[in-house]
Each structure stands twice: as structure tokens, then as C-alpha cells.
Amino acid sequence: MAAKRSSVAGKRPRRTGASPRSAQEPPLSLERIVATAVELLDTHGIDGLSMRRLADRLGAGAMSLYWHVDSKEKVFDLALDSVLAYRESQTAGFQDWREDVVHMLEDWRACMQRHPWSASLLPRRALGPNILGRLEQLSKTLSEAGVADADLNAGIWSLWNYVMGATVTRGSFDLSDDDRAAAQRRLTDLSRLYPTIERSRLLLDDDWDGAFRKGLDFLLDGIAPRP
Amino acid sequence: MAAKRSSVAGKRPRRTGASPRSAQEPPLSLERIVATAVELLDTHGIDGLSMRRLADRLGAGAMSLYWHVDSKEKVFDLALDSVLAYRESQTAGFQDWREDVVHMLEDWRACMQRHPWSASLLPRRALGPNILGRLEQLSKTLSEAGVADADLNAGIWSLWNYVMGATVTRGSFDLSDDDRAAAQRRLTDLSRLYPTIERSRLLLDDDWDGAFRKGLDFLLDGIAPRP
DNA sequence: GCACTTGATCGTACAGCGTACGAGTGAATC
DNA sequence: GATTCACTCGTACGCTGTACGATCAAGTGC
Numbered sequence: 001m002a003a004k005r006s007s008v009a010g011k012r013p014r015r016t017g018a019s020p021r022s023a024q025e026p027p028l029s030l031e032r033i034v035a036t037a038v039e040l041l042d043t044h045g046i047d048g049l050s051m052r053r054l055a056d057r058l059g060a061g062a063m064s065l066y067w068h069v070d071s072k073e074k075v076f077d078l079a080l081d082s083v084l085a086y087r088e089s090q091t092a093g094f095q096d097w098r099e100d101v102v103h104m105l106e107d108w109r110a111c112m113q114r115h116p117w118s119a120s121l122l123p124r125r126a127l128g129p130n131i132l133g134r135l136e137q138l139s140k141t142l143s144e145a146g147v148a149d150a151d152l153n154a155g156i157w158s159l160w161n162y163v164m165g166a167t168v169t170r171g172s173f174d175l176s177d178d179d180r181a182a183a184q185r186r187l188t189d190l191s192r193l194y195p196t197i198e199r200s201r202l203l204l205d206d207d208w209d210g211a212f213r214k215g216l217d218f219l220l221d222g223i224a225p226r227p
Numbered sequence: 228m229a230a231k232r233s234s235v236a237g238k239r240p241r242r243t244g245a246s247p248r249s250a251q252e253p254p255l256s257l258e259r260i261v262a263t264a265v266e267l268l269d270t271h272g273i274d275g276l277s278m279r280r281l282a283d284r285l286g287a288g289a290m291s292l293y294w295h296v297d298s299k300e301k302v303f304d305l306a307l308d309s310v311l312a313y314r315e316s317q318t319a320g321f322q323d324w325r326e327d328v329v330h331m332l333e334d335w336r337a338c339m340q341r342h343p344w345s346a347s348l349l350p351r352r353a354l355g356p357n358i359l360g361r362l363e364q365l366s367k368t369l370s371e372a373g374v375a376d377a378d379l380n381a382g383i384w385s386l387w388n389y390v391m392g393a394t395v396t397r398g399s400f401d402l403s404d405d406d407r408a409a410a411q412r413r414l415t416d417l418s419r420l421y422p423t424i425e426r427s428r429l430l431l432d433d434d435w436d437g438a439f440r441k442g443l444d445f446l447l448d449g450i451a452p453r454p
Numbered sequence: 455g456c457a458c459t460t461g462a463t464c465g466t467a468c469a470g471c472g473t474a475c476g477a478g479t480g481a482a483t484c
Numbered sequence: 485g486a487t488t489c490a491c492t493c494g495t496a497c498g499c500t501g502t503a504c505g506a507t508c509a510a511g512t513g514c
Contacts, residue, residue, distance in 0.1 A: 140423040164391070
């Protein structure tokens with residue numbers, strides 16, 4: 001069971017194995033597999049990724065993937081974490097800790113927005129290095145800002161939850177133009193049932209970025225250490 | 228295409244059709260299908276629901292389901308919304324609007340916690356009546372509490388996102404005892420990489436309810452109308 | 455040069471999936 | 485008695501993830 005390969009790739013390239021492939025096709029590697037999986041996910045969505053398709057794109061046989069990877073699940077986990085790579089310098093070091101947090105979380109959200117399938121992968125137990133790294137960064141920033149120890153974990157989690165929720169919600173509520181028209185019609189029909197929603201145009205408003213920022217401010221108002 | 232049945236069930240029961248089933252087996256109905264799907268999801272998880280299995284449990288042939296339901300996707304949508312049924316009276320009418328909101332959102336979260344598979348279904352475009360109803364209730368409460376119009380939608384979304392995120396996060400971070408031990412070990416190993424996380428025991432803390440409540444308070448602090 | 459191990463690839467096969475299609479059934483209606 | 489309607493279901497197709505074992509190239513020990 002499990003892959004035969006140890007977690008790290010062998011050092012020497014060891015000229016490619018049995019494959020009589022198109023001669024100069026590069027050999028399989030975890031990196032190539034993950035990168036191609038992301039490609040496939042981006043273009044064909046979460047149902048468009050199958051092991052056979054993935055292997056095809058790599059010019060390999062389907063079962064060859066399993067030497068590098070335990071299972072399809074693992075491919076998903078790796079794809080998710082790979083998409084969340086980050087450079088610390090980009091998102092920290094401003095004057096204000098609030099600004100730091102906003103940058104970090106907006107960047108996180110932007111990453112996931114670029115790869116809409118990633119939201120579907122969130123409810124899985126995947127703590128890759130990038131996810132943990134971002135958590136650490138957030139945690140450190142809040143801690144240094146002077147948030148009380150008793151509030152620290154709750155603060156981290158609430159920010160975290162907020163970002164997760166925003167990306168998940170966006171996936172389910174961001175409507176295509178057709179959907180929008182249909183929703184408009186349906187909502188008008190149903191304005192008796194949902195008058196407040198209808199009046200505020202909650203479902204039709206599409207300033208997601210603005211709303212995200214505003215909600216973040218609400219949250220930070222509550223988290224900020226009291227004088 | 229699509230189901231031949233119109234959205235509402237026929238009025239007369241019209242004694243059961245061709246099926247030579249075990250005689251007094253009740254006939255198929257949308258309600259029975261959805262209820263059984265939820266059962267199956269609860270016991271076997273999201274991958275445990277297949278149309279064949281579902282039909283088996285109902286004492287029917289697999290293809291019979293498709294007269295009542297467009298596709299498996301639809302079953303998911305219906306199952307999700309059915310689990311989110313609510314009674315308005317249970318979650319509103321307290322003195323304080325904040326208390327109302329807390330009750331509503333804690334109830335929402337509890338519903339989803341009872342059916343862990345529901346978190347995986349969130350990133351889909353499913354606006355069932357129960358989801359919309361709860362949104363409406365939240366929206367109305369905030370509006371009546373005097374939240375400024377300009378802040379209203381952002382407030383609703385941020386609360387919404389927070390709850391969504393909390394249920395999704397819980398799914399991915401709530402560890403079994405074995406996991407917990409492994410994480411403990413791994414985290415200690417990696418405490419160089421993630422010192423702040425390690426020190427705050429962020430991943431080991433399991434007072435989810437408390438943290439949820441606390442984060443909600445942070446958010447409500449920010450949303451509350453200023454005097 | 456030869457046997458053997460190791461790293462990597464792949465073909466075949468299996469069980470299961472969602473569902474298109476069309477046939478079949480009994481009751482209601484004309 | 486013929487027709488229509490509401491509903492059920494068997495078969496079949498193309499697809500899925502992956503277990504198993506065969507295969508081959510390069511490296512190692514003699």
C-alpha cells in the first residue's frame with residue numbers, strides 16, 4: 001500500500017525507465033504531476049480531473065502516476081496547497097498590523113479566486129506547508145500586535161473562517177449573467193417570501209471585493225486590542 | 228430532458244405502478260428519496276451515496292429515481308437544503324438583536340455539524356428555500372436593529388461567510404484522537420517552522436463552540452450601529 | 455561479462471459509477 | 485375497447501479509481 005517512493009525524489013535523474021515515449025518527453029515527477037493537475041482543474045473544473053486524463057497530458061500511462069502519488073485524493077491535496085504558495089515579503093511589513101492582516105487575507109482570497117475549484121477542496125483534512133505557513137504568519141502578526149492571549153486563537157480562527165467562508169460563498173453565490181437574470185425574476189416572484197433580501201438586492205450586488213474588505217474591517221474592529 | 232415530473236407531486240396517490248415489490252412497500256416520492264439520501268449520507272459519508280445504493284434502500288430500481296429527480300446533483304442540493312430546515316420561532320424574538328443573531332447562527336452551525344457531509348456541499352450553487360429563508364431572517368434582524376443601509380449587505384455577508392467558514396474549517400481541522408497525536412508529534416518537530424502556532428496550541432485547542440461564539444462577538448462588535 | 459537489485463513505467467482487469475434509452479405496467483379517461 | 489398518463493425498471497455505454505503483475509533500464513557486486 002501507499003506509494004513506493006519515499007517522500008523526497010531520488011537524487012540522480014537515472015535516465016528514464018522503460019517508457020518508449022516520444023523520446024525527449026521529460027520524465028514524470030511529482031512537480032510535473034501537480035502542475036498539470038492544476039492546469040487541468042483550471043480548464044476543466046473539478047470533475048475534469050481524472051487520473052487517465054492527467055496521465056495522458058503527461059504522455060504517460062495512468063498507472064505510472066501511482067508511483068509518485070498515493071491516490072487521487074493526494075493529488076487534490078497537493079494541487080490545493082500548491083496553489084496557495086506565497087512569499088512572505090509580499091504580504092507583511094507595513095506600518096499598521098491591520099494593513100498587514102488585510103494584505104495577507106486578500107492575497108489568500110485572491111489565490112483561491114483564481115482557481116475556483118479550490119473552494120470545493122477546503123472541507124478536507126489538508127494541512128499543507130503553505131496553509132500552515134499562512135496560518136503561522138497570521139498568528140504571528142496578531143500576536144505581535146498585542147492581541148490578548150485569551151483572544152488570540154479565537155481571533156485567528158475567526159479571520160480564517162471568514163476568509164474560507166468568503167471564498168466558499170463566492171463560489172455558490174456568484175452568478176452568471178443568465179443566472180442573474182433568472183434570480184432576478186425568481187426573486188421578484190418571491191419578494192413576498194424574502195422581502196428584505198429583495199429590497200437590499202443582496203443577491204444581485206456583485207461588489208464582492210468591497211464587501212470582503214468591509215467585513216474584514218468589522219472583524220478587525222472586534223479583534224483589535226482595547227486600549 | 229430533465230425530469231418528466233412537474234415540480235409539485237400529483238394530487239391523487241394513484242395506486243402504485245408497475246412495481247411488483249414486496250407488496251406494501253411505500254411508493255417512491257421525492258420526500259422519501261431525500262430523506263433516505265440524508266440517512267445514507269449520515270451513515271456512509273459523501274462517497275457512500277450512489278444512485279444504485281439509494282434505490283436499493285428504497286426497494287426500487289436505480290432508474291426509477293430519475294423520474295422524481297433530474298440528476299444526482301439535484302439529490303445533493305435537496306439533501307442539503309432539507310437538513311437546514313428551521314423554525315423561525317426557535318431563533319428569534321429575544322430582547323437583544325445580538326442575541327437573536329447569535330441564536331440564528333449557532334443553530335445554523337449546529338445543523339451542519341450534525342451532518343458533516345453538508346460542508347462539502349456548500350461550494351455549490353444551491354439556493355434552497357431554507358437557505359434563503361435563513362438569509363432573509365438574518366437580513367431582517369440586522370435591518371431592524373438599525374444597521375446603516377450602507378453597512379447592511381456587508382454585515383450580512385460577513386456573518387454568513389463566518390458561519391460558512393466555521394463549518395468548513397471545522398471539517399478540515401477537527402482531528403480524531405489519532406490525528407491529534409500525529410499532529411502533536413509533527414508540530415513539535417516543526418515547531419521551528421511554525422513557532423507561533425505551536426506555542427498557542429492553535430491546532431490542538433478543541434473548544435470550537437467557544438471560539439465560534441467569541442468570533443461572532445468580534446464580528447458583531449464591528450457591525451453594531453455606532454451611537 | 456554476468457547475476458541481481460532498484461527505480462520507474464505501463465497493460466490488463468475489476469468493480470462500481472451516473473444515466474440514456476426504451477420497454478413495460480396498471481389505473482384513469484374517453 | 486382504445487388511448488393516454490404516471491410511473492417503474494432492465495440493459496447498456498462509457499467512464500471512473502486502482503490492485504496486480506509484467507517489464508525494462510540503469511546501477512551494483514562479483
